[in-house]
Amino acid sequence: MEWKDPPAELENHVVICNCSEQVRRIVGELHAAAVLDKPDVVLLVQDVALWRQNPEWHPQRHNGYTQDHFFVLVREGGPANQESLLAASIRTARAAIILADPRQGDLADARSTLVAMALEQQNPDVHTVMELISSVNREHLRATEVNEVVCVGEIAERLIAQSCITPGVKNIFESVLVNRPGTNNIYIMKLPKALAGTSYREVVRRAIMAKAPFQFIGFIQNSFLPPQPTGTKAMTRCSADAGLGIKSHQDFVLNPRSGENPGRDTELTEVDQLVLIAYERVKLDQYLIPAEP
């Protein structure tokens, strides 16, 4: 049975560029039972023969949701082709995952980068996640607009070392990585505006006192450059940031230290984000802001 073609109008979906053995698990994770906001997924395939020859790469059909919300778009020109991207409704996509093309072997990073650049041209607001084959290329990607780079091998290396030093710690990572009912994930969420000016310590204290079903592990301090004139590429990029300017620097502060800045007693601003462990995406206001009498 063939997979469906994507409908003409898709919104808030995830586009996967290139097919490889990773597709099955990634779609499985995105459509896992524990995920509340399951996205539609469009797979952009260049080599249809390769896709058909490897049924083990296909998502599991017994997942009814996947059956209806996973689409395969076959385009000869490849994912870097503007028309292919438009056909996948990239302009309204939430995220794009660029997988390493298995036909390119160890040299796939160059092609993936070209796809990333094409994606950013079409939709600068799309969150781009790129699979990297060789970690030495990571530095080169800093100059591009790729939001996140995942080197599959690197994770394994780090987990091997972590488990080696602290036996069993792999299970803790697994419990926050995997989407299973009853397991946690790490979320990054905006600080509720009403809490701007409150210290991180106070925010955490409120969550504990409110018996919140999540736990904070840190925060992200965002710095912005001044707003650019409208219509420029820079302004388009920061449209999601409500005219604050271009996000120029992010400071990740996990387990904030006492007596340091940024630290536990740092006053958070409305552009800062909180890092939390939670079972599902939650509404922070509900727990952190006392209800008015």
Added chain:
Amino acid sequence: MKKKKTHRKPFVLVLREIMEPYEGGPESSKLSLVVDLFVLVCILASCALIPLEHVYPHHEELFWKMELIFTSIFIVEYLCRWYAAQSRLRYPFTFYAVIDLVAILPTILMLSNELLMLRMIRGIRLLRLLRLLRLLRLLKFLRYGFLIYHGVVQFRIWFSAANYQYRLKELGRLFVWVGVAWIIGSNLLYVTESALVDKGPFQEYWKSYWHILIVLISGIEDKEPLSLLGRIEVTVMLIAGICIVGMLTGEIVAILVKKAQRVGKVAIMPPEGKLERHFVILGQNAHLDAVIKEIHAATHGKNYILLVSPEAEDVMVTDKKVYQRVFALSGDPVRVEVLDQAQLTKAVRVVVLASEDESAKTPAHMVDDRTLMETIAVVCGHRIPMVVELRDPDSFGDVRALQDCGIEFILSKRYGEILISQAARNPGVTEIYDRLMTFSDDTNEFYTIGVPPELVGQHYRSAQLYFLEMDDEDITLVGVDRSPPERPHTEFLVNPDVEQCQVSEEELVLSETDRLIVLAFERPSLIEVNQEDLWSGKILQRS
């Protein structure tokens, strides 16, 4: 832009850090090492005074003054430790505090007025006993037991490596032969020349040593003997000298050639080297370099790493500092004799990497077959914490029995795939995981610690607040581990929640047997490290 404040530790914490035996971690101060060495020297010197007092009784006053100085140092040390202790009330009754007190008490008793009276009446025997009791301060070494043991182990490994690299054994043997030839030759010439001729260069005993040395080393006939027998003996010496110099040159050339051949490559494990508390990595693949670097970062290069694979000797050094304590052992990790050479019984951890033959493009399941064989080979004779990398998801289902033995399996690609999907859903999380999974002085790691006594019987939320308000150490509580001790992190709750975890509020009350999962920059000093776990290698001395 906000100015970054400098983090200033309270004095009591700084003092505690200094008084604790040096561990070499990111937060360990070098001053701590200096204090440790100073105290160790003081202990040795003060104990040396006891026999010296007997041997040189006329210097008794000087020795007594020195004894008073050492005792003052130990009193200051005792008071500092007391002041810096986590619980000042309980500290005097702890094991090491009692030892410290025993170390200073005899001298204090000798000083007391009452005893001075006793000394006048019948105190000689008592005084002797008190002097001998001062030897009890040798017990203070117990506190530094691990530091001394670690130092001895490191020195022994370093020496065996230097011995192998610089052929010290062969060179030593050569020098012994030179020495023997020198002594025999000098004495022979002296006796011969003294008996056969009246006057000559070899008639002075010590000068003959000098002449023979020149003959042996340079091959030049410095001063010729006058008797025929003496000349024959010098000729023999000359021939021996040429041989010795030839051998010496050969040895030096061999060392240089060997060194040149191994430039940029990992050092070979010395055949007679005795490794201890080392990491063993079986097999090699593209992950090897990164794994070595992560282990080095985690242990601050304290432990040696041994690579075992058929091509281990060809592994290139990518960072000299990291590879300083890495040895290569060529051989098939499945073979018992190779595993014996790797001294697995003394190792603290074993990592089995999926040995992939890149050129042959071996199927994943076949790579795993080999990896599993290596794992089984290790498991058969030893019980060491092991981490095994697998390639094929299908292999995962077959390893249940090995998992029950406490072996951890990591499917290399799986986590990367999950992270990609997570990143698509939760923008920014890759950076968070990156920081959590990397070992460095500025990043956090997960640690599991015992429940502090004041939190036993308290609710999990109270523990969260306790760590939140604690400013001495930067710790974030993330969960509770209730696994059996032999299988850590198998039964745990991260972010325990009554509804989600289907537990009652009572079940979230912490007990003595619980362990807390925390995020911290270094191993929290809140709970003292179990010395048994440290010696057995269950806990690695990181920081």
